[in-house]
Amino acid sequence: MDGDYIVGGVFSIHNYLYTVEHNFTTMPEPPRCTGSIDSRELRFSRAMVFAIEEINQSTELLPGIKLGYQIHDSCASVPLAMHVTFQLSNGLDPVFYANNNCSQSGMVMAIVGESGSTPSISMSRIIGSFNIPQVSHFSTCACLSDKQQYPSFFRTIPSDQFQSDALAKLIKHFGWTWIGAVRSDSDYGNNGMASFLDAAQKEGICVEYSESFHRTHTRSRIQRVADVIRRSTAVVVLAFVASGDMKILLKELSRKPSPARQWIGSEAWVTNPDMLSFSICAGAIGFGIQQSVIPGLREFLLDLSPPKVAASPLLTEFWEDVFKCRLGKGAAKGESVCNGTENIEMIQDLYTDTSQLRITNMVYKAVYAIAHAIHNVLCQDRNAKTQCDKFTRIESKQVLSQLKKVNFSKNGYDVSFDANGDPVARYELVNWHKSKSGSIQMVPVGHYDGSLPEGQEFLINRNLTWVDGDTQVPVSVCSNSCPPGTRKVLQKGKPICCYDCIPCPEGEISNDTDSPDCFPCPEELWPNAQRDACFPKLIEFLSFDEVLGIILAAFSVGGACLAIITAAIFFRHRASPIVRANNSELSFLLLFSLTLCFLCSLTFIGTPSDWSCMLRHTAFGITFVLCISCVLGKTIVVLLAFKATLPGSNVMKWFGPLQQRMTVVSFTFIQVLICAIWLGLSPPFPMKNLSIYKERIILECALGSAIGFWVVLGYIGLLAVFCFVLAVLARKLPDNFNEAKLITFSMLIFCAVWITFIPAYVSSPEKFTVAVEIFAILASSFGLIVCIFAPKCFIILFKPEKNTKKHLMNKN
Structure with missing residues (x-):
């Protein structure tokens, strides 16, 4: 249609370019299209005509100006697209003008098209040199945003860069990390897939395979791609494929049964109603251009009389x-x-x-964008009235300049371009639902708005139907997620999504799913059985609640009671010869010290604290020295008593009761002084022993100064050895009066216990160290009380006839 200003249009109305065989003897035929008509592309071209006629009738946009159009069919072929582009750029005159007076009748102000990215790239490289703007309705390749290469290119459909990011986020949203990918072997498919792979890598998505094909390839090539899809382990398949190519692939997949696949589609085919006939894609999801309504378009499309x-x-x-x-x-x-x-x-x-107008609206908006740009060049507002000069000859570069600035709304849809010639990215998420009748319907289930803040662009507002009509999200992973308590170990030679789950080593945990590493628990914590959390370690010490502690405490209290009972027997019979003959004062003091020895073992049981740690060692050392001092005093008394029976001997006056008390006090004071120095310089203290067991804490008393402990123990041993030597010397004195044999035997037991105590104490683990020490205290105490006092108590209670002075003097 002629007009004051011409707008060009290029659409892929046919599917194939007619193949011409050149014989080089005749003029070759002009290129032409063949094959069946793409009804949707025909609708696109008719929508352009509708928009131009609507603009020509408008009183607000280009009033008084008539736009004309030249619409060509490129049949999605690059050679033919370039051919018609030259025609649109130079006019249809067959005459070549050698001068500058070229005909202007055919020159276009702008071009709408093409539908495919690859033809659009070729067209833009040509018309970019002439500053002719090109506004595409369906070319989504991200490469076309490069203004250095394509300075005059605009589009009303978002770039594939936005779609690629949205598809990656969609796949990540459903937890799919192992997918297959197919693409058209064209600029649209290759560039779109490259953008998607970059976005997928950032989202942690792995691609099992990435295959390319084109509808012009041989069937064997298409079969190979179909076989790859059938054999793959990835359930989800992303198809960045042009509609015509996708139709060929789906036909090939339909020939032979193949495993169910969850298809993720690019807008090129997923919103094409012509594709809904392929049932193997039921449940497919993808992004498409938002649905729209164009008033009057359906009536225009149906207004086809036979003459027209x-x-x-x-x-x-x-x-x-x-x-x-x-x-x-x-x-x-x-x-x-x-x-x-x-x-x-x-x-x-x-x-x-016209039930789901998507790309058609992109054509509609492209025509209006060009019209607004021409309007801004030709028209001015004067006296609240728009006036346009249709006789002004304008150049396409003026339209190009104004096209960068357009910003308007039509039918509720905003139209504007950014610095790269791209619109704001807004998509509709569509899902192919299978109805009860078996037909497939395209249902909007959400949207994506690139103008919203990060993290808020994506929204799903309806339930989705998946492959085979399932309502559960299909699983498509190379390896199942590693649960907490394990870590991921990559499988050699495979993508990062393929890994093994290895349990965390001892002492380490992982509390996140798919954790790449395990980390150790803090020093006083230990992993649970699942190794996904740290809990306080079990604290162990010898307590009154456990069997061992109860037994030792019982023996301790029993020993103390035995000493008290013995003291009571001796006190009751304090006037009897056997009590008086065995130095009753030292005997009572010895029984008192033995009672303390038995009771001091209780300080070793229970939770170690500052006071208990200091008390247990010092009380043990002092009471045992007091005990040995008493035994030593009794031994000396025995020896001196027999020395005093010799004629002229007067030794007893040098070791009377006062001297005996001073001896006991002196020996005990030395131990008290040693303990005071120990506590003053480096006292025992409670300590958490973390080195013996990894999973438990042993709460024990550290010695503070090991030298202090061994000096205390060594002093006790020195007195015991001295006492043992004296007792051995007195062992052959008259039996009835002499208790040196009993002291010898008790000291032998005492020394044996403490000699074996040392290696047992050093080698015993955890709380058994304390048990060994308590056992040594109790064994030596029982040895003393049994060996020294048991025979006397037996005579007092059961053999009173022997508890006489004559018997003791061995005169019977």
């Missing part, structure tokens, strides 16, 4: 394909002739389907 159809070879071809008849008298024999009763409203075809 006959005036256009393209519409004629479409009419004959749809109704299977021939217009006019050109019908061959056997073909039916259209009789004029055909009704376009009665057919089910993509041309008449």
Whole structure:
């Protein structure tokens, strides 16, 4: 259609370029398209016509100006797209002008198209040199945002860069980390897939395979791609494929049964109603352009009378394909002739389907964007009225300059371009639902808005249906997630999504799913059985609640009671010869010290504290020295008593009761002094022993100064050895009076116990160290009380006839 200013249009209305065989003897035929008509692309071209006619009738946009159009079919072929681009740039005149007076009648102000990215790239490289703006409705390749290479390119559909990011976020949202990928072997598919792979890598998504193909490839190549999809382990398949290519692939997959696959589609095919016939894609999800409403478009599309159809070879071809008849008298024999009763409203075809206008609206917006740019060049507002000068000859570069600035709304949809010629990225998330009748319907289930803050762009507002009609999200991972308590170890030679789950080593945990590392618990914590959390270690010490502690405490209290009972017996019979003859004062003091020895073992049981640690060692050392001092005093008394019976001996006056008391006090004071120095310089203290067991804490008393402990113990041993030597010397004195044998035996037991105590104490683990020390205290104490006092108590209680002075003097 002629007009004051011409707008070009290029659409892939046919599917194939007619192959011309050159014989080099005749002029080759001009390139032309063949194959079936793409009804949706025909609708796109008709929507452009509708928009231009609507603009021409407008009183606000370009009033008084008539826009014309030249629409060409490129049949998605780069050579033909370049051919028609030259025609649009230079006009349709067949004459070549050698001077500068070129015809302006055919030059276009701007071009709408192409539908595919690859033809658009070729077109933009040509018309960019002439500053002719190109506004594409369906070319999504991110490469076209490069203004250095494509300075005059604009588009009303978002770039694949936004779609790639959105698809990666969508896949990550559903937990899919192991996917397959197929793409068109074209600029659209290759660039789109490259952008997606970058985005997927950032999201931690692994691609098992990435295959490319084109509808012009041999069937064996298409079969190979289909076989890769069938054999793969990835359940999810991302298809960044042009609609025509996808149709070829799905036909090949339908030939032979293949495992169910969850398809993720790019907008090129996932919103194409013509693809809904492939049931193997039921449950597919993908991003598409938002649905829109264009008032009056359906009526315009259906307004096809036979005269209008006959005036256009393209519409004629479409009419004959749809109704299977021939217009006019050109019908061959056997073909039916259209009789004029055909009704376009009665057919089910993509041309008449305006229920989900998506890309059609992109064409509509592209025409209006160009019209606004021309309006801004030609028209001015004067006296609240818009005036346009249609006689002004404008250049396409002026339209290009104004196109960068357009910002308007049409039918509720905003139209503007950023510095790269791209619009704001807004997508609709669509899901292919399978109805009860078996047909597949395209259902909007969410949206994506690139203008929103990060993390808020993506929203799903309806339940989705998955592959095979399942309501559960399919699982597509190379390796299942590693639960807490394990860590990921990558499998050699495989992507990072393929790994083994190794349990955390002893003492380490991981509390996150898919943790790459385990980390150790703090020093006083230990992992639970699942190794996914740290808990306080079990604290162990010899307590009154456990069997060993109860037994030792019972023996301790029992020993003290035995000493008290013995003292009571001796006190009751204090006037008897056997009590008086065995130095009753030292005996009572010895029984008192033995009672303390038994009771001091109780300080070793229970939770160690500062006071208990200091008390247990010092009380043990002092009471035992007091005990040994008493035994030593008794031994000396025995020896001196027999020395005093010799004629002229007067030794007893030098070791009377006062001297005996001073001896006991002196020996005990030395131990008290040693303990005081020990406590003053480096006293025992409670300590958490973390080195013996990794999973337990042993609460024990550290010695503070080991020298102090061994000096205390050594002093006790020195007195015991001295006492033992004296007792041995007195062992052959008269038996009835002499208790030196009993002291010798008790000291022998005492020394044996403490000699064996040393290696046992050093080698015993954890709380058994304390038990060994208590055992040594109790054993030596019981040895003393049994060996020294048991025979006397037996005589007092059961053999009173022997408790006489004559018997003791051995005169019976």
